[in-house]
Amino acid sequence: MNQFNLFYQKIATNRLSHWLNTLPAQLTDWHDNNLHGEYKHWQKTLDALPSVAGEAKTNLTDKVEVGELGDLNQGEFKRLENLMKKFKPWRKGPYHIHGLHIDTEWRSDFKWDRLAEHISDLSGRYVLDIGCGSGYHLWRMRGCDAKFVVGIDPTQLFLMQFNAIKHFINDDQVHLLPLGVEQLPELKAFDTVFAMGVLYHRRSPIDFLYQLKAQLVKGGELVLETLIVDGDENTVLVPGERYAKMRNVWFLPSEKAMCAWLERCGFTNVRVVNTDITALDEQRKTQWIDTESLQDFLDPEDNTKTIEGYPAPKRAIFIANA
Numbered sequence: 001m002n003q004f005n006l007f008y009q010k011i012a013t014n015r016l017s018h019w020l021n022t023l024p025a026q027l028t029d030w031h032d033n034n035l036h037g038e039y040k041h042w043q044k045t046l047d048a049l050p051s052v053a054g055e056a057k058t059n060l061t062d063k064v065e066v067g068e069l070g071d072l073n074q075g076e077f078k079r080l081e082n083l084m085k086k087f088k089p090w091r092k093g094p095y096h097i098h099g100l101h102i103d104t105e106w107r108s109d110f111k112w113d114r115l116a117e118h119i120s121d122l123s124g125r126y127v128l129d130i131g132c133g134s135g136y137h138l139w140r141m142r143g144c145d146a147k148f149v150v151g152i153d154p155t156q157l158f159l160m161q162f163n164a165i166k167h168f169i170n171d172d173q174v175h176l177l178p179l180g181v182e183q184l185p186e187l188k189a190f191d192t193v194f195a196m197g198v199l200y201h202r203r204s205p206i207d208f209l210y211q212l213k214a215q216l217v218k219g220g221e222l223v224l225e226t227l228i229v230d231g232d233e234n235t236v237l238v239p240g241e242r243y244a245k246m247r248n249v250w251f252l253p254s255e256k257a258m259c260a261w262l263e264r265c266g267f268t269n270v271r272v273v274n275t276d277i278t279a280l281d282e283q284r285k286t287q288w289i290d291t292e293s294l295q296d297f298l299d300p301e302d303n304t305k306t307i308e309g310y311p312a313p314k315r316a317i318f319i320a321n322a
C-alpha cells in the first residue's frame with residue numbers, strides 16, 4: 001500500500017484538500033526516482049519492530065513517551081534497542097519507547113520549553129513544521145491538542161525515524177512528508193507554521209520567508225527559530241565555506257535584521273521572544289550518534305567561538321503574523 005494513502009484520505013475531507021492537486025504526483029515521483037540507497041534496508045528494519053499488545057499509555061505533554069519498561073519482554077526490548085540503533089544518527093529527540101530512552105544528540109525539549117509559553121494555544125489548530133527532523137516537535141504540538149499536524153523534511157533517514165516512533169504512537173493526526181519547503185504549493189491553510197533551524201540552510205532567505213507566509217491562513221502565526229549574530233539592523237554574517245563545521249550555512253542575521261526581513265515580507269506583530277546561546281548540555285555526543293557534536297565544533301581554547309573563529313551558535317525565536 002502507498003504509505004501516504006492515509007494522509008491523502010485524511011486531507012480529502014479537511015481544509016487541506018486542495019493539496020491533492022499536486023501532492024500525490026510529487027510523492028509518486030519521490031518514490032519512483034529519489035529513494036535513498038539504504039531505503040529498502042530501513043524499511044526491513046521498520047517491519048521488524050516488535051509490536052506491543054493492547055493500548056499503551058502515551059504522554060506527549062511534557063515529553064514524548066509511550067508505554068513503560070516491562071511492556072516488552074527482555075528479548076523483545078533488546079531487539080527494539082538494536083533495531084532503533086540501525087537508524088543512527090538520532091539527532092532530534094529524546095524519545096521514551098516502552099522504557100527505551102533514545103538519548104538523541106539534541107535535547108529538542110529545551111527548544112520547546114523556550115517557545116511554549118509564547119505561542120498561541122495550539123488546540124484545534126492546523127499546524128505545519130517545516131524542517132521537522134525526526135518529528136520530535138510534531139508530537140509535542142499534538143500534545144498541545146493541535147487538530148492536525150504535518151511535518152515536512154527532505155532527509156529520508158528522519159522519515160524513517162519518525163515512522164519508527166509512529167509504529168508505537170499510533171496517532172493518525174500526525175504526519176511527516178519527505179518534502180523540501182520549495183516543493184510546497186501556496187496552501188494558505190495552516191493556523192501555525194513552525195520553521196526552526198532551517199533559515200540558515202536556505203540560500204535565499206527572503207524567498208524562504210515568502211514560502212512560509214504562503215502556507216499560513218490570513219492572520220496565522222509564524223514561529224521561526226534561527227541562528228543569529230550580535231549587531232544592528234544592517235548586520236548579517238555570511239560565513240565562509242563552513243560554520244561550526246557545517247557546509248550549508250548561508251545567512252546569520254542579527255535579531256534586528258531578522259525582524260526587518262520579516263516586516264519587509266509583510267509579516268506583522270513581529271517580536272523576538274527568546275535568545276539563547278546553545279549550551280553543551282543541549283547538543284552533545286550520546287550513544288545514539290556516532291558523529292561529532294557541538295563540543296567538536298567550538299574552538300577548544302575559547303568556547304565563545306566556533307572552530308572557524310565565528311561567534312558560537314546563538315539562536316533566537318521570532319513570532320509574527322501573516
Ligand SMILES: Nc1ncnc2c1ncn2[C@@H]1O[C@H](C[S@+](CC[C@H]([NH3+])C(=O)[O-])CC(=O)[O-])[C@@H](O)[C@H]1O
Pocket residue numbers: 092108111130131132133134152153154155158179180181182195196197198201
Ligand atoms: N529544503 C528544505 N526544506 C525543509 N527542510 C529542510 C530543507 N533542507 C534541509 N531541511 C531540514 O531542516 C532540518 C534542520 S535541523 C532543525 C530540526 C528541527 N526543526 C529543530 O528545530 O530541532 C537544524 C540543524 O540540524 O542545523 C533538517 O532536518 C534538514 O533535513
